[in-house]
Amino acid sequence: MNIFSLTETEFFRKLTEGKKENLHIAYKDFVLQVSELCNKEPHKGCVISALLFVEVEISHLQTAAQRKEVNDALVSFINKALCFVRQTLSHYKEIDFRTVGEENMLDRLGLDWKANKTDLIELGYAFKVANCFGTKLSAKDIIGRLARIFKVDMTESYIYKKYSEMRMRGRNSRTYFMDTLIDGLNSFMSKQDQED
Secondary structure, three states: OOOOHHHHHHHHHHHOOOOOHHHHHHHHHHHHHHHHHHHHHHOOHHHHHOOOOHHHHHHHOHHHHHHHHHHHHHHHHHHHHHHHHHHHHHHHHHHHOOOOHHHHHHHHHHOOOOHHHHHHHHHHHHHHHHEEEEEEOOOOHHHHHHHHHHOOOOOOHHHHHHHHHHHHOOOOOHHHHHHHHHHHHHHHHHHHHHHH
């Protein structure tokens, strides 16, 4: 995250250059950028640093000597921005951010695998072969993560054993689960087409 991002905005540029054209629009965009930063940045410390930095920079624009050089509209927007940043910073510091543990997060998903473990392994290998998660993850990594998400206990040796069994299936199709998914989805869509 760039802690200088709020000083790289159109609004801040207009303030430093003393330009008042469309300052109200630039100010609204600045407010939205502050709000977006507070809502989307996962690291509270980075947000606070960015807000503190822009607060110092805006405060510097408001020195007595500079106030004489700029017009009233500019001074008004400097004051509004400074007040907004200070209020946001004050409220943001008070927000209690709790880290949610991986187990709690997975429990909240409420996804319990009801099919058999071999089906999950087949799905994981299909994801690997299709590079659904890029090329860096191994089939073992993908299946391990799927097992964690769907609350399925599975060891590495079990994964490889079941994959070996899948490879020994009949040559017509080794992917029973994938075939069932494909047939089921195609059938479902065909029925919907007939109903339309």
